[in-house]
Amino acid sequence: MxxxxxxxxxxxxxxxxxxxxxxxxxxxxxxxxxxxxxLPQEKKNELQIQNRLAGAAMKYPRSKADWELLRKYANSTKYPEAQEFAKSILGWDQPDMESDDEDIFGNDEPEE
Incomplete structure (x- = not known):
């Protein structure tokens, strides 16, 4: 067969x-x-980029080229929908945890 x-x-x-x-x-x-x-050329470009991002999202393990593609479009401002999609794949759309400026063990100020 x-x-x-x-x-x-x-x-x-x-x-x-x-x-x-x-x-x-x-x-x-x-x-x-x-x-x-x-379709207009701009719309074709955006749809093609989203299609490439979806293909990279489905791959496991991702290659170095896939990670570079995701980072490139996550930082790009030309296509906002593709940017949001890439950020969601990378997990950049989630809010960061609050970072404290304090040292792990407490204040950095010396005690008197």
């Missing part, structure tokens, strides 16, 4: 597998469906 082949083509913008008819002539080669091809 051989492995069953998946039907259709993969769209790298929306991340879905769609039927052959959902792709234009050039869409097959560049892996972009007709619906995504009609």
């Amino acid at each position: 051989s492995k069953k082949k998946r039907q259709g083509h993969y769209c790298k913008i929306c991340g879905d597998r769609k039927a052959n008819e959902k792709f234009s002539g050039k869409g097959h080669a560049v892996h972009i469906c007709k619906e995504c091809a009609a």
Whole structure:
């Protein structure tokens, strides 16, 4: 028994597998469906970034390149939705615990 082949083509913008008819002539080669091809370029870029981040989030263990990708988009301000998504994957969206400026053993001031 051989492995069953998946039907259709993969769209790298929306991340879905769609039927052959959902792709234009050039869409097959560049892996972009007709619906995504009609979107503005900025929206296409943002969706593609979110798709890449989702792929990196599902991998375990993550490679060094995956960590760098997540950090890059967590610090980026160009795509705010992708930034929030990357921060949530990294756990940066959680509030930090209150840090005390005191030493572990108490005050740093010498007693008189």
